Amino acid sequence: MPDRYDGTVYCPNSRIYDRALTYFKATTDLPPVGNNFYQLNEYVDIKINFEIWGPNPLPTVPFSDIPNNRNNQQGCRVPSSPKPHISSGSSGQLTFRLRKPIINGVSLNGQSLAQMYAMVSHSGAPKPMAQSPFLN
Numbered sequence: 001m002p003d004r005y006d007g008t009v010y011c012p013n014s015r016i017y018d019r020a021l022t023y024f025k026a027t028t029d030l031p032p033v034g035n036n037f038y039q040l041n042e043y044v045d046i047k048i049n050f051e052i053w054g055p056n057p058l059p060t061v062p063f064s065d066i067p068n069n070r071n072n073q074q075g076c077r078v079p080s081s082p083k084p085h086i087s088s089g090s091s092g093q094l095t096f097r098l099r100k101p102i103i104n105g106v107s108l109n110g111q112s113l114a115q116m117y118a119m120v121s122h123s124g125a126p127k128p129m130a131q132s133p134f135l136n
Contacts, residue, residue, distance in 0.1 A: 004087050020120045021067040024052050024088065028061050028114040036060045037097055040113075043106050047095040048114050052088040061114045089116045 028048060030038035037045040048061040054068040068088060094113075 004090055006086070021069060022088075022118050022120050024050075024059075024066045024068065025064045025117045025119075026050050026059070026061040026089075026114050027117075030113070037095075039099070040096075040108070040111070041106065043099055043102050044108070045097040045099055046113065047097075049093040049095075050089050050114070050116055051091045051093075058093060088118070 026048075028038055030040060030046070033039050033045050035047075037047050040046045049058045050061060051058055052066060052068055054066065056066055059066050
């Protein structure tokens with residue numbers, strides 16, 4: 001991922017309060033194998049961390065209801081607005097663990113590892129979070 005990326009902010013018809021925070025959620029469709037690792041393929045397990053701005057800057061996927069402790073109205077202009085230069089989720093950490101010896105290499109190209117969602121809320125983490133990921 002680049003340092004920052006463009007996305008779209010879908011805004012509510014009601015006012016966003018000045019003290020509202022952005023809450024993040026991340027999921028993966030990979031099968032869990034324990035200790036926060038997921039099976040990437042028959043040879044490799046992976047642990048995924050997304051970087052978000054806030055008190056827990058590198059949470060391990062999956063996570064939910066992680067606030068960034070900052071709000072600048074998220075660029076909202078009803079009903080939707082382009083949001084350039086999003087940084088949360090644009091970097092992170094991948095930890096690979098070998099399941100068995102690799103002979104002649106293995107390809108890791110083009111596989112979706114995780115999805116990240118965000119929502120702005122004034123009264124705590126909202127339920128349910130968005131169903132469309134802004135990072136996939």
